């Protein structure tokens with residue numbers, strides 16, 4: 001077994017070695033024979049007869065871990081005492097904490113932070129509720145809300161299991177854009193209850209990022225919340241994904257010398273992400289989009305179980321192609337996967353037009369692995385951070401919310417999303433553009449600032465920015481400055 005470049009975690013094996021019988025060479029061979037990669041060795045204890053060593057090994061998945069543990073445990077004189085997974089270690093106790101901005105060192109401080117001083121601030125807000133923006137965390141805080149119904153491509157795993165993703169999104173908001181974000185996982189999947197819960201918590205927040213809520217409920221939930229709240233509500237899996245996808249595709253078609261108007265685009269997975277990506281591509285000029293879900297292509301004239309698909313059938317697939325993914329992909333220039341693991345086969349790519357562009361964006365396991373697709377594609381992208389060309393909404397949501405919070409936008413308009421997509425695409429210069437670099441890295445610190453500036457510009461142009469004094473540029477386009485607020 002060889003370990004693919006998609007190795008995504010490392011384990012620490014704590015081993016007790018009998019000095020007489022155990023040989024480290026045999027342990028190293030056992031690990032490498034199973035495709036593992038030893039990256040560190042530490043001696044944690046040693047006496048006359050035994051040594052305890054911690055060896056850190058890059059692994060692919062749990063099956064691979066089990067294989068290595070078995071192989072190492074079979075080496076004479078070796079006892080596996082403990083196995084710890086670095087990713088799990090990082091999650092112990094969660095990934096976030098609350099940090100006060102002001103220390104309380106004496107009675108005076110206490111009386112300002114808390115009673116009685118705080119009461120005057122409460123009354124000031126009571127008299128003029130908009131003061132909450134300047135006198136509370138609302139100004140810089142958003143809620144990351146999920147019901148756990150479509151967590152990555154893992155499906156309906158429930159609110160507790162969704163927390164690590166939502167905590168992760170909150171970490172990214174803070175680290176990349178200085179936005180404070182709270183993960184909120186709701187124990188209901190009822191549309192009306194979710195709407196009511198989000199409305200009830202909204203006073204504390206300057207914006208709502210909806211996350212991993214399955215379609216079609218997500219459309220109604222977002223529409224109603226946008227209508228009924230005066231703060232921006234943004235379903236990341238729809239619009240964050242669509243923005244980044246368009247950014248990547250603008251650069252990919254430039255690279256292969258095609259235009260969006262002439263491309264045949266197949267979108268697989270007509271859920272939250274698939275529908276929003278398709279709408280954004282249509283707005284950007286794509287004419288020939290064919291949507292495919294589990295039952296095949298979505299075609300005009302059919303009756304579908306929800307309004308979103310009915311709309312989709314009427315606005316896509318101009319040639320009324322029907323059939324499976326393998327059938328409708330013939331001659332396609334672009335494949336966009338926002339469905340689930342392993343949906344796309346090499347034979348499907350071989351049916352595509354010259355210079356195929358494949359964006360296999362399902363997380364954590366894409367529609368096809370880059371290793372498999374590589375020999376047949378011209379441009380390959382996934383949603384993951386461990387391959388080149390990461391098309392992931394993390395390139396969008398921090399900058400979008402930085403922008404809307406800074407100009408106090410009441411909503412996120414189509415113009416703002418389009419501006420964000422163009423800003424992300426423009427980070428990659430013509431000289432830099434290549435098959436392996438169609439989209440900037442998540443760590444390119446100019447991304448957030450460029451998205452923020454584009455979003456603010458478009459918010460004023462769309463008339464949704466409520467801050468009368470236009471915010472200054474925090475860092476300036478192209479600068480690599482970490483934004484902290």
Ligand SMILES: NC(=O)c1ccc[n+]([C@@H]2O[C@H](COP(=O)([O-])OP(=O)(O)OC[C@H]3O[C@@H](n4cnc5c(N)ncnc54)[C@H](O)[C@@H]3O)[C@@H](O)[C@H]2O)c1
Pocket residue numbers: 150151152153154212213214215236237238241268269270271272273274292293294295337338339340343361362363364382383384391392393394
């Ligand atoms: N890279 C990114 O930034 C990004 C962003 C959002 C979503 N995604 C990924 O896209 C996928 C969908 O997310 P979503 O929020 O739209 O979920 P969703 O539940 O709203 O929609 C998923 C859709 O895919 C369809 N589907 C599932 N398996 C399929 C298959 N084998 N063939 C055809 N269709 C299939 C489902 O029927 C559903 O309509 C997930 O894997 C998610 O991780 C990636």
Ligand SMILES: O=C(O)C[C@H](O)C(=O)O
Pocket residue numbers: 151152153165212236237362363383392393394
């Ligand atoms: O969470 C991610 O990495 C991207 C996206 O929001 C997803 O649901 O897959």
Ligand SMILES: [Mg+2]
Pocket residue numbers: 152211212236237
């Ligand atoms: Mg998501």
